[in-house]
Amino acid sequence: MNIYDMQQEILRLKKEKDMCILAHSYEAREIAEIADFVGDSYALSVKAKSVPNQNVLMCGVRFMAETVKILSPEKRVFLSNPLAGCPMAEQMDKPMISQVKEQLPDYTVMAYVNTTAELKTIADVCVTSSSAVKIAKALDNDKILFIPDCNLGSFVAKSVPEKTVKLLQGGCPIHAAVRPDEVKAAKALHPDALVLVHPECVPGVVEQADYVGSTSGIMDFAKASDAREFIIGTEISIAEHLQYDCPDKMFYPLTKTLICQNMKATTLVDVYRVLRGEFGEEILLDDETIAQARRCIDKMIELGG
């Protein structure tokens, strides 16, 4: 079966199975094309609350499928490829953060959405890369413990200097691997290009950027900008999607290593096989985890909207 025929079959099957397909913008083009909704982590979380279908398929990584299940426990939620985890989400667990909380009792625990459902049960508020600064400003406490990404956390700390932000040593292995000298090299190669980066990059990279934002933030900025050339400092799919959407502009990946193998784990064949009941994983969480983890996600949507 060629790609087009497989996409048509997926569209037919998802209607038949009452399945809504949500895809993160790091997914490949052929998956974005058959999705009902494509977006960044924040937009996907908000969307998860209002999906009309009885079944939801998340093409992304595990914490995203868990977030859908937490917000829509009455639905059957599937992860497109059971191997698609986010290494950052596995870096800190509940016993570790419970211990830190005991040492910092007057701090609000702000958890990046890239965390497990179990860890979210003890967080006070959840954030995404597009909502973190806004939510940090809106919190009534001026002491924040930001977990797990110290790079996004330090971007929040710089953007909200009036608050004390404590950080731990976690982060995205893909974004954190981009070096400041690679930005200089990319700028030397493309002197007219604007540099757009994700806040999961290290401060030395973020400081050289013309714009810092979430995956959707970067896409919106590039589309609205009068500039013609852009160096894209986030997962390589974003440069690819932008090149499709804006053929009259030029998009250069900041480095060739900005590839998230977990986001790329899902293929169109996986999606097809999930719809045929042959692959994927149904996300199952117990009622207590759902109820406790939901508090911090609801707070994110209340403060981040």
Ligand code: 13P
């Ligand atoms: P967004 O919040 O921009 O969707 O990013 C999610 C993510 O995993 C970035 O690496």
Ligand code: SF4
């Ligand atoms: Fe996780 Fe980084 Fe991949 Fe995002 S890009 S899903 S943070 S490993």
